[in-house]
Amino acid sequence: MKETILVVDDDAEIIELMKDFLEIENYNVLTAFNGEQALSIVNKQEVDCILLDVMMPGESGFTICKKVREVKDVPILFLSAKEDPTDKIRGLSVGGDDYIVKTATPGEIVARIKAVRRRSGQQKPGHSFNGLTIDYLSREVHKHGRKVSLTSKEFDLLSLLSRHPHQVFTHDQIIQLIWGEHYSDPHTVRVFIARIREKIEETPSQPRWILTVWGVGYKFAEGA
Structure with a gap:
């Protein structure tokens, strides 16, 4: 069965680019353009991993991560335009599993999703x-x-x-x-x-x- 990745970003070009790369790697891809849509998807169906933009209209990715963590322990990778180390530490502290700067290539992002999924599988069940x-x-x-x-x-x-x-x-x-x-x-x-x-x-x-x-x-x- 294909794993499902939820890509959350307010930039349609980034969503389409990541969707293409992930589907080539045989993932099922769901998309959301803001935190509200992302939470609706998470609450309605199972996802195996979330690629989450930090800066979006409305609630930030950090806030959305906290809300997801209240109900599910799905791996979350932040995607951000900012390289500020403080933001990276904040992302990890609210429950993120990785923090990727948007200068990374789509191939690198996919590789890091795979790495997080492997670590997640090793730690479950029961952490x-x-x-x-x-x-x-x-x-x-x-x-x-x-x-x-x-x-x-x-x-x-x-x-x-x-x-x-x-x-x-x-x-x-x-x-x-x-x-x-x-x-x-x-x-x-x-x-x-x-x-x-x-x-x-x-x-x-x-x-x-x-x-x-x-x-x-x-x-x-x-x-x-």
């Missing part, structure tokens, strides 16, 4: 990482089948890191994405990382999942 299971929709975490009780912010931080294994997030990026740009307590991240490790790691002083990158920040490893 399990060698004994640690994270359900982003129900916001529940289980370790070896037993539920782990996390606060809302603890889950947000674990979710940010685990959705992007091996990507390093700095202290400042984590503060901005989880607590907001006006929050300034430099000890907060270390405290929350320590709390999460106490709850999910077998040996918090020798973590398997949340690793420290000295002098930079933290990253999520997939366990040993």
Whole structure:
């Protein structure tokens, strides 16, 4: 059965170009020109992946991503004209699986869709990482089948890191994405990382999942 890709962009030329390339790769392609149309499609039928423009009339792609994440865990790739690193981090923090600048060729975009689909397939069902299971929709975490009780912010931080294994997030990026740009307590991240490790790691002083990158920040490893 063909996989279905939803392409959301207010530029008709980009939609037609991506539709052509994706259909050549044997995907079924649905299209939407704004967030409202995209949400209507997502709510009515199953899609396997969403290619989502960031800047559109009405609600932005970031807002649409958040709304999709409330009901489904479909892979989402942002497509943007902006190369601003802050936008990329924001896109990943709201639940995006990749962030592509529109200078990329259609072939590269298709390749990155395939890569995200492969990673998505590897992590499902249950988003399990060698004994640690994270359900982003129900916001529940289980370790070896037993539920782990996390606060809302603890889950947000674990979710940010685990959705992007091996990507390093700095202290400042984590503060901005989880607590907001006006929050300034430099000890907060270390405290929350320590709390999460106490709850999910077998040996918090020798973590398997949340690793420290000295002098930079933290990253999520997939366990040993």
